[in-house]
Amino acid sequence: MTIHQVKELTSDGIKLAREFLSDAREGKAIELPKGLLTDAVYAKDAAVPCFVEKRAFANRREAGEYLSEALAPLGIGNVNGNYPLWSWLGIFYFDSFVEQDDENRYKLARLPDYAFVLDTNTVNPRDMLLHRLMLAWEAYRRHGDQFAQWMLQQPVTSVPKIVERTIRSRQRFSSQGIVKLIGMLYIDPQSYAPKRGAGNDDAIGGIRRLNDVLDQLYMTYDVYGMSAEQLLALLPDEFKRFNTAAGSARD
Numbered sequence: 001m002t003i004h005q006v007k008e009l010t011s012d013g014i015k016l017a018r019e020f021l022s023d024a025r026e027g028k029a030i031e032l033p034k035g036l037l038t039d040a041v042y043a044k045d046a047a048v049p050c051f052v053e054k055r056a057f058a059n060r061r062e063a064g065e066y067l068s069e070a071l072a073p074l075g076i077g078n079v080n081g082n083y084p085l086w087s088w089l090g091i092f093y094f095d096s097f098v099e100q101d102d103e104n105r106y107k108l109a110r111l112p113d114y115a116f117v118l119d120t121n122t123v124n125p126r127d128m129l130l131h132r133l134m135l136a137w138e139a140y141r142r143h144g145d146q147f148a149q150w151m152l153q154q155p156v157t158s159v160p161k162i163v164e165r166t167i168r169s170r171q172r173f174s175s176q177g178i179v180k181l182i183g184m185l186y187i188d189p190q191s192y193a194p195k196r197g198a199g200n201d202d203a204i205g206g207i208r209r210l211n212d213v214l215d216q217l218y219m220t221y222d223v224y225g226m227s228a229e230q231l232l233a234l235l236p237d238e239f240k241r242f243n244t245a246a247g248s249a250r251d
Contacts, residue, residue: 003051004037004092006071008084009117013042017091017117021108030104037092046085047078056096061152063133064140071137079137083118086134090116093133097157111157129167132156138173147176147228150183153192161199162186165207171224178214180228182207185242195242205238213239 023029057063186198
């Protein structure tokens with residue numbers, strides 16, 4: 001087992017990483033640029049020495065638990081929102097997430113740059129948690145299995161619309177009750193896949209409608225401090241179709 005000291009990408013490193021992602025998306029790049037993760041011009045040591053190993057993660061839980069332990073010496077203040085750190089980690093584990101075809105071309109599909117690299121000059125802060133590893137770390141440390149098992153059991157690279165709508169509001173994502181409620185309503189407990197139609201923007205009782213109702217309830221209740229069960233009791237009848245649905249088809 002080979003361990004590597006955690007680093008942060010410099011501005012030159014982030015630029016080169018994004019050029020690599022662009023080339024990989026077009027089928028031009030078949031390997032990481034030499035020195036991107038190690039050369040001083042592209043990467044610098046993290047604030048406190050800590051180490052990671054190259055490995056695969058079966059789901060977000062594995063990634064979140066592993067990174068929580070590996071990055072613990074840095075302290076949350078040096079990890080949370082640290083774009084250069086997460087950019088280095090995103091590229092370091094890139095080969096673990098993105099498969100290659102028979103000609104060694106990466107199957108990057110339509111994954112955006114911010115799934116792996118966070119550029120302060122271009123990324124919208126609301127997209128920050130769409131970085132695949134940062135999301136795993138945040139979901140694990142904030143909620144764990146008790147409140148976010150549905151999210152943690154999904155593959156690291158998979159971000160269904162249900163997840164995206166959950167994390168785009170940091171206030172809602174920080175609420176253990178709301179995160180658990182979303183899982184209770186919209187996620188099949190066996191497959192952890194979204195229930196049919198739950199992510200559709202025009203679905204009656206869907207995730208978009210839930211966000212609107214929570215905003216209305218906030219005028220009267222402390223929705224961000226309530227439990228999932230308390231919130232469920234306040235929801236209109238239109239949400240019953242998802243609370244009792246057993247469908248597991250992906251939206």
